[in-house]
Amino acid sequence: MLDANFFTDADFENYRSLLYKESGINFTATNKPILVQRLRVRLQECNVPTAKAYFETISTNKEELKLFLDAITTNLTWFFRNQPHFDALEKFVLPELIKEKKLKGDFTVRIWSAGCSSGEEPYTIAMLLAEKLSLPWQFEIVASDLSLKCLMSAKEGFYEKPRISGVPDGYLKKYFDEVAGGYKIKEFLKSRIKFDYHNLKNASPWQNFDIIFCRNVLIYFDEAAQLEVVNHFWNSMHPKAFLYIGHSESLFGMKTQFEFVKTEWTTLYKKWK
Numbered sequence: 185m186l187d188a189n190f191f192t193d194a195d196f197e198n199y200r201s202l203l204y205k206e207s208g209i210n211f212t213a214t215n216k217p218i219l220v221q222r223l224r225v226r227l228q229e230c231n232v233p234t235a236k237a238y239f240e241t242i243s244t245n246k247e248e249l250k251l252f253l254d255a256i257t258t259n260l261t262w263f264f265r266n267q268p269h270f271d272a273l274e275k276f277v278l279p280e281l282i283k284e285k286k287l288k289g290d291f292t293v294r295i296w297s298a299g300c301s302s303g304e305e306p307y308t309i310a311m312l313l314a315e316k317l318s319l320p321w322q323f324e325i326v327a328s329d330l331s332l333k334c335l336m337s338a339k340e341g342f343y344e345k346p347r348i349s350g351v352p353d354g355y356l357k358k359y360f361d362e363v364a365g366g367y368k369i370k371e372f373l374k375s376r377i378k379f380d381y382h383n384l385k386n387a388s389p390w391q392n393f394d395i396i397f398c399r400n401v402l403i404y405f406d407e408a409a410q411l412e413v414v415n416h417f418w419n420s421m422h423p424k425a426f427l428y429i430g431h432s433e434s435l436f437g438m439k440t441q442f443e444f445v446k447t448e449w450t451t452l453y454k455k456w457k
């Protein structure tokens with residue numbers, strides 16, 4: 185049972201700064217109700233009566249801190265989210281990369297879906313690349329998130345029927361098995377994706393990506409944290425590579441080395457050294 189005054193203004197300041205330091209996620213007065221609601225659920229699950237007591241726990245217990253970060257993230261996603269991004273991938277980004285990589289005899293396209301949530305984004309990319317690339321071309325996808333719950337569900341690759349509504353019929357037949365209550369991603373596609381835990385506050389453990397998708401993640405960060413994340417991306421990309429961010433996100437006004445690219449379908453960024 186929670187205390188009536190389980191969350192005070194002082195608690196808000198403590199949580200705000202801890203969350204920012206640990207994840208880059210920036211809670212303001214406007215989105216405070218979301219934090220309070222998600223914290224309330226976690227306190228009830230853990231049977232802790234006040235935010236203050238729970239704060240002491242997460243300040244010293246790294247495992248519980250991870251679970252808390254998981255509990256406060258927004259994980260909304262869907263297959264083929266923002267189709268123009270995938271049109272640009274097929275008609276602009278892949279042809280550009282193929283031209284460049286062929287010159288170097290490198291036939292593997294490496295992609296990172298950063299903030300992959302429950303997997304719809306990396307599976308969408310995998311289906312598209314499986315359709316568009318043929319031998320000697322290959323692809324590898326790394327998909328990461330800080331939500332352990334999301335990563336588990338992404339790795340399982342099971343989606344209830346309403347969640348596959350954006351998947352074209354042909355893709356559904358080719359890349360999913362119909363199972364009780366929904367659809368499951370076929371193993372051959374799943375095996376192309378490596379799912380892993382990664383907090384975007386930290387430098388990337390991976391290198392040499394040709395494309396990074398980090399869509400609808402930066403929106404939760406303030407500008408300083410966004411810049412830090414984007415610099416980590418720069419360092420983990422191949423000298424010729426592309427960066428996708430969400431359609432309502434922008435690097436405008438930020439001191440980054442990325443170049444803005446406007447295509448017929450969408451806008452994106454590139455590193456072109």
Ligand SMILES: C[S@@+](CC[C@H](N)C(=O)[O-])C[C@H]1O[C@@H](n2cnc3c(N)ncnc32)[C@H](O)[C@@H]1O
Pocket residue numbers: 207208209257258259260261262265298299300301302305328329330331334382383384385398399400401404430
């Ligand atoms: C709204 S979802 C976006 C999913 C997908 N990229 C899309 O556009 O549909 C945002 C995801 O970013 C993840 N996220 C938020 N902060 C993060 C951080 N610091 N490190 C890694 N992932 C983070 C959340 O756990 C969540 O799954």
